[in-house]
Amino acid sequence: RRRFEEQLRVMLANFTVRKQYLKVNLERFLCRPEGGGLAALRIKQQGVDWLRNQQLAVLMFGHRNTTALYFDRGQLKLGDSPLLGFANMLDIVLDMTSGLDRERLANSLFDARYTIINKVYSKDRNHSARPNWITFDQIQALASAKDPSLREKEISHIVDAIRVATAQYWDKLNRWMDKILPRPLNEVIIGGGAAYHVEVELETYFNCAWELQKIDKYSSVYERTGEYVPKDDKLPMIPMVWGSGFITQVQETF
Known part of the structure; x- marks a missing residue:
């Protein structure tokens, strides 16, 4: 944190933007852990009294890192951010195949994932x-053979490589979460784009299934309510709260 502040001061002292040179004086430096912003928004949404209990x-599932924070009744007790990012999964796919472009592969994976994220339930x-x-x-379209x-x-x-890479990526995440996350937990906030790639595994890990409602009373088509119910009634559930959802809600409220 100290080294980051020092480097930031050096960079701001001779900063270029739109071909203009600026000398910026950093008056205040506040550095929060990754994921801290989501926790702050959740507290803003639910209130400080809620946090105390x-x-x-x-x-936070990122490209290079995955970060875990643990708050016990308002106190930050634990933080960890190993190099277990989505880049690891891409590396495995690239090692098992030939000629694939990393950025194009990542975009294709998420395009396919988002296509079915609201699939009919x-x-x-x-x-x-x-x-x-x-x-x-x-x-x-990733294939190049004519x-x-x-x-x-x-x-x-390519598809086999994606399946193998996803399994290996999740296995590392699973073992890390087993080691780092205390029990019990009242809820877990999920953030970062890479989380959507392992949403299926996260639902199983935290024993979550979507609570559904009919789109209308005459329909047999269901949609998510935004809340979870236990996937297995015989096991405890730790509710997941997706950061992307309550960020929008907080913005609309405040």
């Missing part, structure tokens, strides 16, 4: 689903 975790399926990667144009037979094999190989 909570055992709360924050998980039914009373028999109230949990998130993994994309069937091989059916998505974005994933198929021959139809070779192209089909290449697409299958």
